[in-house]
Amino acid sequence: MKRSLLIGLAVFSLMALLVVGGTLAFFTDHKETENTFTAGTVEVKINEHGFDDITGWKPGETKNKDVSVISRGSKATYVRVCLVPQWLNENGTDVDTNLSVGNVKLNLANNDDWVYSEGWYYYKHVLDSENQVTSSLLTSVKLDEDKTGEEYSGRTLRIKVIAEGVQASHYAYKDVWGIEKLPWENQ
Secondary structure (H helix, E strand, O other), rough: HHHHHHHHHHHHHHHHHHHHHHHHHHHOOOOOOOOOOOOOOEEEEEEEEOOOEEOOOOOOOOOEEEEEEEEOOOOOEEEEEEEEEEEEEOOOOOOOOOOOOOEEEEOOOOOOOEEEEEEEEEOOEOOOOHHHEOOOOOOEEOOOOOHHHHHHOOOOEEEEEEHHHHHOOOOHHHHHOOOOOOOOHHO
């Protein structure tokens, strides 16, 4: 009888374990998944046609220089551009700071898409897709004949173009460019 009781108790314990285990299995579940998030990018490229560096042009002469900016990133982007005329030394290797750039006239495109503020030209529209292009900022450069003397003879002129882009959301321009408002908001 003792043996029957032990077998009955073992069977009862085994059944209880199966019921509890089955119940726990019924109320629990485990699944895994991975979520991948890719951050957007801001990337701009200068799009320019015309001269790179010019040597041997005559005062009063105008040379074509078309400048615009292309968005290469995936985020909506504000763009600004700085145009820096530079006369190079006789070897054409370094900037000659003794020669004034006051004789260089930058002929800007006739449009209302750009606003000048503190050394920068700001594009008034958001580039919201990859490969979107701004309108032209610069179309040509003219050398003023009244302000160009012999000291410029044989010298090379370079127009250094600096373009910056910043995401158009979350007022990023405030932190990145250090401005409180976009320049056309002041008009």
